[in-house]
Every structure is written in structure tokens, then in C-alpha cells.
Amino acid sequence: MAHLTVNGVAREVDADPATPLLWVLREQLGLTGTKYGCGIALCGACTVHLDGAAVRSCSLPLAAVEGRRVTTIEALAAGGRLSPVQQAWLDHEVPQCGYCQSGMIMAVTALLAEKPQPSDADIDAAITNICRCGTYQQVREAVHAAAAAAVKA
Ligand code: FES
Ligand code: FES
Structure with missing residues (x-):
């Protein structure tokens, strides 16, 4: 079980630690505002914030966000x-x-x-x-x- 804070809410995610954050956000947490483009950290369609910094979520494994703070487009307004x-x-x-x-x-x-x-x-x-x-x-x-x-x- 991974633990992370997404848009200010503590979440527990049951997924393979190698799962890209993008798919955790879209498929497990239902946050589909973050998009899939290339899957190899080139296009930026999947950009979210990790502890306030822009990161490409398609290439960030769930294990890398344990205990950290993720913000998606859904939380900007x-x-x-x-x-x-x-x-x-x-x-x-x-x-x-x-x-x-x-x-x-x-x-x-x-x-x-x-x-x-x-x-x-x-x-x-x-x-x-x-x-x-x-x-x-x-x-x-x-x-x-x-x-x-x-x-x-
Ligand atoms: S989907 Fe293109 S950089 Fe992530
Ligand atoms: S790809 Fe259509 S607005 Fe950027």
C-alpha cells in the first residue's frame, strides 16, 4: 500500500510500486485531467506537481511518491x-x-x-x-x- 497526499487529501493506493503515477491518478483516483501523450517524459501532457515542482507523471513510479504531496489540474481552481x-x-x-x-x-x-x-x-x-x-x-x-x-x- 502506498501513501500519498493528492490535492490535499491523504490517499492510500494499492498498486504495483512500479506503476506510473499518471495511471494511479487517472485509473485509481479518477483524476482524468492529467493526460497521457508519449509515456516517455517528452511531451509534458502528464505534468503534475510533486511537492510543488513540475514533474512528468508518466515516468514517475508510485514508489517515488511515497509520503509526498501531489497536485493535479483538478486542484488549481x-x-x-x-x-x-x-x-x-x-x-x-x-x-x-x-x-x-x-x-x-x-x-x-x-x-x-x-x-x-x-x-x-x-x-x-x-x-x-x-x-x-x-x-x-x-x-x-x-x-x-x-x-x-x-x-x-
Ligand atoms: S505523457 Fe508525455 S511526458 Fe508524460
Ligand atoms: S495539442 Fe492541441 S492545444 Fe496543444
């Missing part, structure tokens, strides 16, 4: 209010098909927590998620908008 990043995504109409976007938002949220006013170079270096719809320009605009909103708040 606290109290029914969109997070600043989610709001910027809506305002800038970032998503196209949307498939990559929960991973993108999780990666950006972690970036802004660490670096509240990132430069374009910071964004390019940190956000290596792949978007088949090519929303990269809108992503960059929305990151700057979310950063600016945080300054005004």
Missing part, C-alpha cells in the same frame, strides 16, 4: 475560482484542441511559483511541453499576462 494562470489561459484563448493544456498549465504554474516574472528565455527554457496545435505564442502571452496580474493583485 480553489473555491470555484480559476487560478491566475487558468484565467490568463481563458483571456488569451490559449487552448485549441486542449489536449496538452492541463500539462502546460501545471508547468507554467510551477514556473511562476519559482520565478514570478519570467523572461521569454525563462519561459522557453522551463516550458518544454509539446503542443501539436502550436499554441506556443499564446502560451507565452498568457504567461506574461498571469505574471502581470500577480503584480497588480
Whole structure:
């Protein structure tokens, strides 16, 4: 039995310790906002936070998250209010098909927590998620908008 905290709730998971966190989240805990893309830590569709840092859950075994804190896209809108990043995504109409976007938002949220006013170079270096719809320009605009909103708040 593995023990972890997911979106603020202590969970016990009965699964093979080698099971990727992505499948624990989606299939055992019903948190399907986190997506499967490549399965080999390249695309970022499966990005969640582990103790606040962005990680690719498709390549993280359950054994590696024992006793740790996982946050998924489902927890970003606290109290029914969109997070600043989610709001910027809506305002800038970032998503196209949307498939990559929960991973993108999780990666950006972690970036802004660490670096509240990132430069374009910071964004390019940190956000290596792949978007088949090519929303990269809108992503960059929305990151700057979310950063600016945080300054005004
Ligand atoms: S599904 Fe995890 S990085 Fe692509
Ligand atoms: S919005 Fe379609 S893959 Fe990114």
C-alpha cells in the first residue's frame, strides 16, 4: 500500500510500486485531467506537481511518491475560482484542441511559483511541453499576462 497526499487529501493506493503515477491518478483516483501523450517524459501532457515542482507523471513510479504531496489540474481552481494562470489561459484563448493544456498549465504554474516574472528565455527554457496545435505564442502571452496580474493583485 502506498501513501500519498493528492490535492490535499491523504490517499492510500494499492498498486504495483512500479506503476506510473499518471495511471494511479487517472485509473485509481479518477483524476482524468492529467493526460497521457508519449509515456516517455517528452511531451509534458502528464505534468503534475510533486511537492510543488513540475514533474512528468508518466515516468514517475508510485514508489517515488511515497509520503509526498501531489497536485493535479483538478486542484488549481480553489473555491470555484480559476487560478491566475487558468484565467490568463481563458483571456488569451490559449487552448485549441486542449489536449496538452492541463500539462502546460501545471508547468507554467510551477514556473511562476519559482520565478514570478519570467523572461521569454525563462519561459522557453522551463516550458518544454509539446503542443501539436502550436499554441506556443499564446502560451507565452498568457504567461506574461498571469505574471502581470500577480503584480497588480
Ligand atoms: S505523457 Fe508524460 S511526458 Fe508525455
Ligand atoms: S492545444 Fe492541441 S495539442 Fe496543444
